[in-house]
Amino acid sequence: MDWNAIWQDVISSTISGVLVIIFGGIIAWFAYITGIKGKEKDQKASERKNEIYIPLKYELKSLIRAPSDIWKELKVTEIEKIVEKNDELVVSDYLWKQCEMLLQLINSYNSIDLYNVVGKILCTQFEKKYIELYGSLTHPMTHWDEISGEEFEYEDYDQEFMDFTSVAYDKKNVDTIFKTDPGCEEYYRELGQIAPTEEFIARMFAMVLPKKEQRYARINLENIDCKLLREKKISPAEYMVRDFDFYEKFKNDKKVEDKQEMLDKIKELSFQIYEDVVQKIRSIGKKYEAE
Structure with missing residues (x-):
């Protein structure tokens, strides 16, 4: 009986088993970490949807449906938040520019007394x-x-x-x-x-x-x-x-005509942004929340 051959087979089998265990552990650990990060990413996307996009959607909807009463001041806390705190919220450049344009228009509208x-x-x-x-x-x-x-x-x-x-x-x-x-x-x-x-x-x-x-x-x-x-x-x-x-x-009066025209433009731009935001919400839902 060749004990050297037997011993080498035992050692080889042991090493192979250890390697399998090690690699299996690494793969399992990687899968675990990836799963956690995936869940964190899903959760983060859902949080952004609920904290940024859904409130923005409802505010835009209220602007679209605003009555043609030019005496009423327009208040837009969500749009202001995006424009003024985008370094924290980090929305797309396109959405930020659209909101900035809308906010400037609303401020001009509100400034006409x-x-x-x-x-x-x-x-x-x-x-x-x-x-x-x-x-x-x-x-x-x-x-x-x-x-x-x-x-x-x-x-x-x-x-x-x-x-x-x-x-x-x-x-x-x-x-x-x-x-x-x-x-x-x-x-x-x-x-x-x-x-x-x-x-x-x-x-x-x-x-x-x-x-x-x-x-x-x-x-x-x-x-x-x-x-x-x-x-x-x-x-x-x-x-x-x-x-x-x-x-x-x-x-x-020129200022009255200007204010009425601004309100029409505010509603039109709000509708454009609203459609983009709704699309963003749907995209997040399909990508991160669909079962």
Whole structure:
């Protein structure tokens, strides 16, 4: 019996067995680690879907379905988060650029203050009619300069105009104006009656104009092309709102038109991004979550 041959066979078998065990262990360990990493990757993808893409989808959906009310401010926390914290969230460059473009558009939209637009329209009408009635918005003033020892004259705004500026930009007054349906205004005009909004604006004007015995005192009635005013059958404030179609002025204001156009663009861009985000959510679901 060749013991050397037998011993070599034993050693060879042992080494082979050990190698099989070692390689088997390595393969099992690698499979285990790969499985863990795969699960971690799946979990991470699902977390990103739930934390980033789904909230973004619903926010975009709310923008798409936003009412055509340009008075309402648009708030977009998810879009802001993507634009401002992309170093942490790390979405695609394309999605980031689209969201940045949308956020800039929304910020421009929100920056147009319609209360200021209304205030300017009212002040413009007041100024125009006030000059017709009283000749000027200003009056001469004198001031003594102690340094030069001389007196000089300058023009200062009439108190009525300065007071009306505060009235015109008062948000409560603006809100009251828009409580009336513009269609209702047309109905009253067709009947030859003063419309509710027209009446309210006349009251706003009357708040700052001379009252009682001073109501007509500074007006050269002979130069006014309005028989009712010349005969003092209407007040100066009522004259100032005659043929003043406030809603038409507001609708045709450049800033109002710009804001309406921006809202349309916001909805259009939101829809484009929404479709991309929905596709991303579906892709994550199929790749990492499908059973």
